[in-house]
Amino acid sequence: MNLKINGKQVELSVEADTPLLWALREGANMVGTKYGCGVAQCGACTVWVDGQAIRSCVTPVSAVQDREITTIEAIENDPVGRKVVDAWVAHQVPQCGYCQSGQVMAATALLKQIPNPSDDQIEAAMINLCRCGTYNAVAAAVRDAAKA
Ligand code: FES
Numbered sequence: 001m002n003l004k005i006n007g008k009q010v011e012l013s014v015e016a017d018t019p020l021l022w023a024l025r026e027g028a029n030m031v032g033t034k035y036g037c038g039v040a041q042c043g044a045c046t047v048w049v050d051g052q053a054i055r056s057c058v059t060p061v062s063a064v065q066d067r068e069i070t071t072i073e074a075i076e077n078d079p080v081g082r083k084v085v086d087a088w089v090a091h092q093v094p095q096c097g098y099c100q101s102g103q104v105m106a107a108t109a110l111l112k113q114i115p116n117p118s119d120d121q122i123e124a125a126m127i128n129l130c131r132c133g134t135y136n137a138v139a140a141a142v143r144d145a146a147k148a
């Protein structure tokens with residue numbers, strides 16, 4: 001299976017129905033994307049496919065062949081992603097950190113689509129779960145990244 005991950009063609013020996021999350025973590029050894037629930041609920045596994053945030057735990061690799069996959073490992077190559085990461089650091093958003101790569105992917109996708117979102121738009125878009133309860137810090141960092 002040939003996938004385009006972070007701008008590079010990567011050849012992986014995985015079955016067509018393997019979830020993208022497993023292909024990334026175990027096939028490509030890119031472990032920044034996390035496994036949380038496995039059923040498209042928590043968002044820990046969020047990556048982009050053609051710039052859209054998707055849940056890689058329920059996306060088979062066969063669905064993303066020939067498409068652009070972007071993971072947390074490359075987020076700082078994106079100018080908006082860079083601002084989001086800086087805001088995350090400034091606000092010291094992560095606690096345990098487990099959900100945070102998914103949060104950053106979701107936040108960056110939001111700001112690329114809506115550069116200056118309202119609080120309601122932030123609340124509607126940032127639905128990734130965080131067991132540590134970093135929601136207020138996430139929203140504050142998204143607002144700052146929008147202004148940066
Ligand atoms: S691991 Fe994919 S949404 Fe929870």
Ligand code: FES
Binds near residue numbers: 129131132134
């Ligand atoms: S920072 Fe711990 S789950 Fe979100």
